Amino acid sequence: MILSSDSKGSENLGIDERTHLLGSIDDSEYHVKIDNLYGGYDVLDPFLKNIRMRVKRGHIYSLLGPSAAGKTTILKIILGLLRPISGKIEVLGNTPTIKQGERIGYMPQDLSLYQELTIGQTLYFYGKLMGMCSSLINKRIKVLSETLDLPPKKFLISNLSGGQKRRTSFAVAMLHEPELLILDEPTVGVDPILREKIWKYIRDLTKKGVTIMITTHYIEEAIDGDSVCFVRNGEILDEGPPRDLMEKYNFGTLEKTFCFLCQQRDNRFKAVDTESNSLIETTQFEHNNMTNGNQNNCVLNIGPDENNLEELKKKDPHQFNWTDSENIENPRFVSESEDKNEHHNYNWKKKRKKKTKFEKAFLSRFFTPTKIFANSKMKCEILLRFPLVLFLLIIIPGIIVWIASTAFAHDPYHISFYIFNEDEGVKTPNVTLNVGDEITAALKKFQTGPSPIFDLRNGETQYNSLAELWDAVRMGDLIGYMHIKKEFSYASIERFTKCSTNKTLIEKSIADVYLDMSNMEIIVSIEKALENSFVEICAKLEQGISTKEFLPIDLKAVYGTPVPSFKTFVLPSLIMVISFSFALFLTSIGVVREKILGVIERIFVTGTSTLDVVLGIISTNLLTLFLQLGILFPIVIYGFGVKCEGNFVLLVLDAVLIAITGMSGGLLIGFLVGHEFEAMVFSFCFFFLNLSISGGSWPNEAQPAWLRTISMSLPTTHSSLLSRSIMTFTFKIDLNLGILHAIRLDVALVQEEKKARIIF
Numbered sequence: 129m130i131l132s133s134d135s136k137g138s139e140n141l142g143i144d145e146r147t148h149l150l151g152s153i154d155d156s157e158y159h160v161k162i163d164n165l166y167g168g169y170d171v172l173d174p175f176l177k178n179i180r181m182r183v184k185r186g187h188i189y190s191l192l193g194p195s196a197a198g199k200t201t202i203l204k205i206i207l208g209l210l211r212p213i214s215g216k217i218e219v220l221g222n223t224p225t226i227k228q229g230e231r232i233g234y235m236p237q238d239l240s241l242y243q244e245l246t247i248g249q250t251l252y253f254y255g256k257l258m259g260m261c262s263s264l265i266n267k268r269i270k271v272l273s274e275t276l277d278l279p280p281k282k283f284l285i286s287n288l289s290g291g292q293k294r295r296t297s298f299a300v301a302m303l304h305e306p307e308l309l310i311l312d313e314p315t316v317g318v319d320p321i322l323r324e325k326i327w328k329y330i331r332d333l334t335k336k337g338v339t340i341m342i343t344t345h346y347i348e349e350a351i352d353g354d355s356v357c358f359v360r361n362g363e364i365l366d367e368g369p370p371r372d373l374m375e376k377y378n379f380g381t382l383e384k385t386f387c388f389l390c391q392q393r394d395n396r397f398k399a400v401d402t403e404s405n406s407l408i409e410t411t412q413f414e415h416n417n418m419t420n421g422n423q424n425n426c427v428l429n430i431g432p433d434e435n436n437l438e439e440l441k442k443k444d445p446h447q448f449n450w451t452d453s454e455n456i457e458n459p460r461f462v463s464e465s466e467d468k469n470e471h472h473n474y475n476w477k478k479k480r481k482k483k484t485k486f487e488k489a490f491l492s493r494f495f496t497p498t499k500i501f502a503n504s505k506m507k508c509e510i511l512l513r514f515p516l517v518l519f520l521l522i523i524i525p526g527i528i529v530w531i532a533s534t535a536f537a538h539d540p541y542h543i544s545f546y547i548f549n550e551d552e553g554v555k556t557p558n559v560t561l562n563v564g565d566e567i568t569a570a571l572k573k574f575q576t577g578p579s580p581i582f583d584l585r586n587g588e589t590q591y592n593s594l595a596e597l598w599d600a601v602r603m604g605d606l607i608g609y610m611h612i613k614k615e616f617s618y619a620s621i622e623r624f625t626k627c628s629t630n631k632t633l634i635e636k637s638i639a640d641v642y643l644d645m646s647n648m649e650i651i652v653s654i655e656k657a658l659e660n661s662f663v664e665i666c667a668k669l670e671q672g673i674s675t676k677e678f679l680p681i682d683l684k685a686v687y688g689t690p691v692p693s694f695k696t697f698v699l700p701s702l703i704m705v706i707s708f709s710f711a712l713f714l715t716s717i718g719v720v721r722e723k724i725l726g727v728i729e730r731i732f733v734t735g736t737s738t739l740d741v742v743l744g745i746i747s748t749n750l751l752t753l754f755l756q757l758g759i760l761f762p763i764v765i766y767g768f769g770v771k772c773e774g775n776f777v778l779l780v781l782d783a784v785l786i787a788i789t790g791m792s793g794g795l796l797i798g799f800l801v802g803h804e805f806e807a808m809v810f811s812f813c814f815f816f817l818n819l820s821i822s823g824g825s826w827p828n829e830a831q832p833a834w835l836r837t838i839s840m841s842l843p844t845t846h847s848s849l850l851s852r853s854i855m856t857f858t859f860k861i862d863l864n865l866g867i868l869h870a871i872r873l874d875v876a877l878v879q880e881e882k883k884a885r886i887i888f
């Protein structure tokens with residue numbers, strides 16, 4: 129049964145009887161008062177024109193009108209979701225803002241429910257947003273489940289029937305026993321039995337002093353309301369008790385009354401078109417009732433023509449300055465309703481939870497911890513609904529980094545290379561030497577990775593001429609080959625021991641290397657290997673040739689290791705790009721989804737601030753991030769030996785900050801786009817942009833100036849540089865002493881050595 133026990137029979141009560149039950153309701157006591165209101169989505173062309181409305185406390189006020197009449201727009205202004213362009217409005221004694229959300233219940237036209245939550249989780253979430261304590265929420269869930277005949281609370285919203293979903297949405301609006309209940313077409317698409325149940329329930333609520341504003345397409349159901357307001361094309365045609373209106377225009381049904389008012393309105397427009405475009409504020413019209421022959425003189429209050437809005441503003445500027453901050457803070461209507469609520473048998477002031485010290489404090493004006501926690505908990509519950517997705521979400525960054533670490537772990541090896549050695553060597557009583565063979569042997573075993581860099585094909589395939597080798601490189605069988613000439617040993621010894629400058633001799637001491645230069649990274653590795661092998665041979669030969677003479681450069685590491693690895697360059701950056709991109713992707717998709725479901729507006733109506741929602745998103749995403757980092761860092765540091773030489777806490781902080789930046793980007797994308805697909809495309813674009821130009825895969829120094837400017841404006845570029853510095857710097861910074869410590873060291877070094885500087 130829908131009706132609660134004390135509500136039986138209340139649906140049969142008339143307005144006066146209900147008013148009596150409520151106690152002393154003064155006629156001047158209105159929960160909603162609107163005068164001369166202009167509003168809509170276009171500031172220059174307001175859709176709502178000259179709206180005047182009086183909604184009495186404890187009454188049912190029905191807004192009637194065809195589709196796109198402006199009913200929802202009026203409700204949004206009352207809820208504080210939309211600012212009026214001009215005019216006066218007072219809701220529950222105050223200028224409407226979403227901060228009044230705890231006193232207002234709102235059931236949007238769309239269901240606006242998270243499909244992945246259960247009924248219980250949904251009601252608990254909204255209860256927390258409305259400042260209720262857990263025990264009270266549970267009590268109310270029990271009462272509402274019985275009253276509204278809801279399925280068990282563990283049922284998922286997505287598994288409910290259309291009617292059950294609508295009743296759940298209704299329960300959310302009713303959960304905190306609001307003073308003003310705003311229902312936007314609660315009966316649309318609902319079967320007649322459920323429609324009757326909803327009306328019975330709301331009639332019962334008015335007995336407790338709850339004011340109901342309801343919009344509907346079904347004109348005849350509004351006959352049960354206390355007041356009805358006909359809306360069309362953003363204007364109010366007339367308002368009043370339904371039976372009074374029918375009597376006033378002498379029609380037997382509300383439908384006929386509404387049609388008549390619409391006809392009169394259209395006729396007035398025609399008259400304006402043909403006669404003049406002058407301002408018409410009040411139109412007197414005569415209605416000759418054809419059915420009974422009565423003649424009634426009716427006054428239809430019609431607002432100013434929208435074209436004359438500017439003219440009106442000039443005439444009466446005070447009427448249009450509602451957007452001034454002064455007026456927003458001090459509404460023109462003096463609130464009486466607060467005190468008068470005391471007379472009700474439904475005392476909302478006592479029901480309101482007392483504010484904690486924190487809530488009274490300055491910061492609480494911006495955010496409320498319980499609301500942040502509720503938002504975060506709700507998001508975690510949704511994530512837990514998809515365990516596989518959650519699992520993948522946590523381990524995928526780890527897998528990407530693991531694959532990347534494996535791929536970048538070593539320099540290239542097993543490069544197909546051939547040594548065409550024609551060196552005849554030198555044979556003297558003192559020395560027997562073939563430098564060509566020495567080079568071949570050195571290159572064969574030279575390695576910086578798990579295997580020798582060169583896969584020397586000399587043993588497998590025999591190439592008999594330089595022409596054959598040239599063709600082999602062109603056909604892709606070899607990456608390259610080296611030609612060591614006949615007198616290489618002799619020429620080399622002559623050149624280096626006797627410092628000969630003979631041109632022919634120098635030419636003979638040079639080994640020509642032919643390479644497929646299309647693969648730049650491999651070429652760099654080959655060059656490095658050849659260079660190192662030659663240095664090694666020279667040191668070994670003990671022919672009086674020192675390493676320095678052969679290669680007069682000696683590289684020493686200030687930061688990093690003497691043999692640099694690509695993984696130390698790419699992995700820190702990859703971690704930051706992943707942290708940024710995942711946060712961006714998850715946040716943007718989440719926000720767009722909430723927008724599409726319509727839950728964002730519903731959340732705001734509960735008085736939840738934007739900061740509460742944003743901090744809820746950030747805290748949930750940070751939780752996911754920490755789980756991701758918990759897998760990712762051990763893989764990089766322990767699995768692949770990329771040591772963090774600097775302060776690890778700073779490294780984590782860097783990842784957290786870049787993730788928060790990603791979330792901010794995600795919020796921006798989420799608010800700008802209207803579809804999940806768009807959010808996905810934007811997120812992917814950002815991911816690839818960051819991956820390619822943030823200096824992670826190739827140094828920023830290689831970019832042209834214009835691209836470097838773009839790159840330097842990307843947050844991931846700075847984060848990548850910082851993470852690489854932290855991981856390779858031997859300089860350790862104590863987080864507690866922080867920058868002070870760094871400055872002190874810097875000053876000390878500059879003073880003592882006059883040249884060393886540590887720039888952090």
Ligand SMILES: Nc1ncnc2c1ncn2[C@@H]1O[C@H](COP(=O)(O)OP(=O)(O)OP(=O)(O)O)[C@@H](O)[C@H]1O
Pocket residue numbers: 169175193194195196197198199200201202237
């Ligand atoms: N977000 C929006 N941005 C711009 N215009 C809008 C927006 N929402 C509604 N409108 C326009 O405002 C006008 C009034 O719409 P509103 O939703 O108030 O009508 P309604 O009477 O509630 O209709 P329905 O009964 O079909 O829900 C329509 O012309 C609509 O196109």
